[in-house]
Amino acid sequence: MIDKRVDTIAEAVAGIADGATVMIGGFGEAGSPIELIHALIDLGPKDLTVINNNTGSGHVGLAALIAAGQVAKMICSYPRSLNSKVFPELYRAGKIELELVPQGTLAERIRAGGAGIPAFYTRTSINTPLADGKKVRTFAGKEHVLEFGLTADFALVKCQTADRYGNLLFNKTARNYSPIMCTAAEVTVVQARNIVEVGQIDPECVVTPGIFVNRLFNVPDPVVESELVKAGTQYP
Amino acid sequence: MIDKRVDTIAEAVAGIADGATVMIGGFGEAGSPIELIHALIDLGPKDLTVINNNTGSGHVGLAALIAAGQVAKMICSYPRSLNSKVFPELYRAGKIELELVPQGTLAERIRAGGAGIPAFYTRTSINTPLADGKKVRTFAGKEHVLEFGLTADFALVKCQTADRYGNLLFNKTARNYSPIMCTAAEVTVVQARNIVEVGQIDPECVVTPGIFVNRLFNVPDPVVESELVKAGTQYP
Amino acid sequence: MSKPGDNPRGWSREEMAQRTALDIPDGAYVNLGIGIPEMVAQFIPAGREVIYHTENGLLGMGPEPSPDNADPELINAGKKMVTAVPGAAFFHHADSFVMIRGGHIDLCVLGALQVSQQGDLANWSTGAPDAIPAVGGAMDLVAGVKKIAVITQHTTKDGHPKLVQACTYPLTGKAVVNRIYTNLAVVDVEDAGFVVAELAPGVDFDFVRDRTEAPIKMRSSS
């Protein structure tokens, strides 16, 4: 029987080792799998490469993971946002590496990684510093830059509804990077608000088919990052 | 007000001119917009390049369009199937050109065309005759071939449910190429079984957002291709 | 060049947004950047239906929610809470940038640090050595959207022109800007350079020219 549910959150993140590449879903707080990130802090692997649109807020979730010194490198499009203090300090101190990628190129690189496309051309970033050193080729009279697919050892994502096969539905704009990250990681770990019986998710509406999911953990009432940040909460 | 509905099927296909490239949705008969194809036969443009997985069956729909001598070139993955007689005869007689593309590469080329990706690398077809003459590059120790995005002047597709914005839902495996073709054509023309009020389609379940759709024509009770083929129907 | 201490003249932030809204046709698919561009939506003339795209994954973005309707998982690209209009669609990031990169969005309205007379845009980085570089979707938008409009003050707070001969800040994209809405004028970027299409009330052409680094012309009425 296919049953991707795990009993503890420690099982959910088990095996994420020093030096691993981890994709973390979410755009700002929307879709951030904060309980899984905290479990990753508890597990404690170092020298992680983390792929996320941002770098977290306050001292919880992704910001707390960075503050814990576990992240050697961030691959993201917008590392500077409201209440983002941890990353900027470490970055200015030269203690964390940054690979800055335009948002759409980041999304497409993740999608390509999951789709078995090692590289593709895009017009985005041509004539900007982010194209420096990259291969350029002209198509239809316009220069394009070669970008490479991204894959990861693990993906951590949050969803709204799941079944034991790992079919997933998301909530509104919390969907963002999660479906493509599910396709691009060796092991995809999902925290789900609701786990329903197989057959209860409309097959016409499945966003992430179960083939892309490896572990499923039920977090029925996830914390709200912005509330924790407002309250000054620090993890751990 | 945004209202993509047109009143007649002639309006739906208006402007498809000699030499146009037309993507036609469907995999076999599933999703084939047969009423739109027949309207295209009535309109009569010549020298079309048609992109479809197959080449039609019997003497209706795509096969009838080819039989009418309107198609100069097919881009497809499987031009040989049960009850497919028209294309094979013309092909053997040297009267129609064929660009044979692996099915997944065809899908990805269409998706790339719609996504503003002019070219990408794939492992598919390496060491086969379909890679002949193409640029090859090695990634992670494996050879990959460079493939180019496909776009079209028009896409003709069939859907199950639509609203006046052009948001679309499909029926089961009739979805196939249609959503990606909607993204890759200058003008996307849709025949819809049902047209509902704006707001009746769940925003979490929209398959094709309206931004990709230009014209919408209601065909509440479309013919079933296999029944026509069985009955020996010929169009026109 | 302009002098710090000039009295404020021309359009307010709201009026710049309102003037921009006037140019958005019925049925347009529009992406609005963070800041003044976000305000454009509230000024669309009655009778026009405009659909807003936010690159984090929503087509059919509506206004701010009422407090009882707020969902921190329904936000815009600026990470503010928004609503979804009837007929909206949610999608993932790769699909969202298919719309942008694939040329499906009609208009994007962005802020700017500098715009050059060739339409080059700098709006993501001052290049300062201690700045945290952050680009978001700006480079994708200018590379893919059919028409790029900029809303910006005509000069910086220090009085330096933002419409320049050549950008000194790192580029977001080259030759991408079509029209600029400043507090002083509506300026088109044409092959020949900057052309004033309209002056704000109480502003004359010389005032604009003095505050523009690059050559600028008045559109000849014909």
Place this chain on the structure above:
Amino acid sequence: MSKPGDNPRGWSREEMAQRTALDIPDGAYVNLGIGIPEMVAQFIPAGREVIYHTENGLLGMGPEPSPDNADPELINAGKKMVTAVPGAAFFHHADSFVMIRGGHIDLCVLGALQVSQQGDLANWSTGAPDAIPAVGGAMDLVAGVKKIAVITQHTTKDGHPKLVQACTYPLTGKAVVNRIYTNLAVVDVEDAGFVVAELAPGVDFDFVRDRTEAPIKMRSSS
């Protein structure tokens, strides 16, 4: 080489499918090609849950429908009407080939014209000048799926070996086949070439070797 007129020996078509099914583990995601491979699904041992992918856009394909349940818009890659099991998902073609090309499918079972001792597969074209070339998803499947199994008669109707030193037909992919289920034997493709893992009842190794063009060994029991 084998001689036309040999009495049929070994496994029937159904038994080949059944033998293949034995090797499919619980929880596998499997794509079954047209022909004998399609039959594998009906022989999965009780207690194993296997999910079938069909490249035209369905994960969770079920068996043929009853006549009152048939929908010509619910078909498999062979264009036969099928059903969808509870927990299924529909998706478009590009997403379907993300699963294939991206290495997410565990096993694909295909037919073959020829398999070489290096695991090269030819199954899409005889290269005949008047043939209509048609490839479908075969090249994508062999390029992307984790494990490729082939079900085929050991020889052609004319008695020619299908397990060969080098394919004479155009390739579908190079060094892609892992295991071959014929009517005579289960044959693994290893670095050293063909290795018989199991003989069909009543078939001896010499009989298989005589009908195989390339060198073939018996797996040593250890």
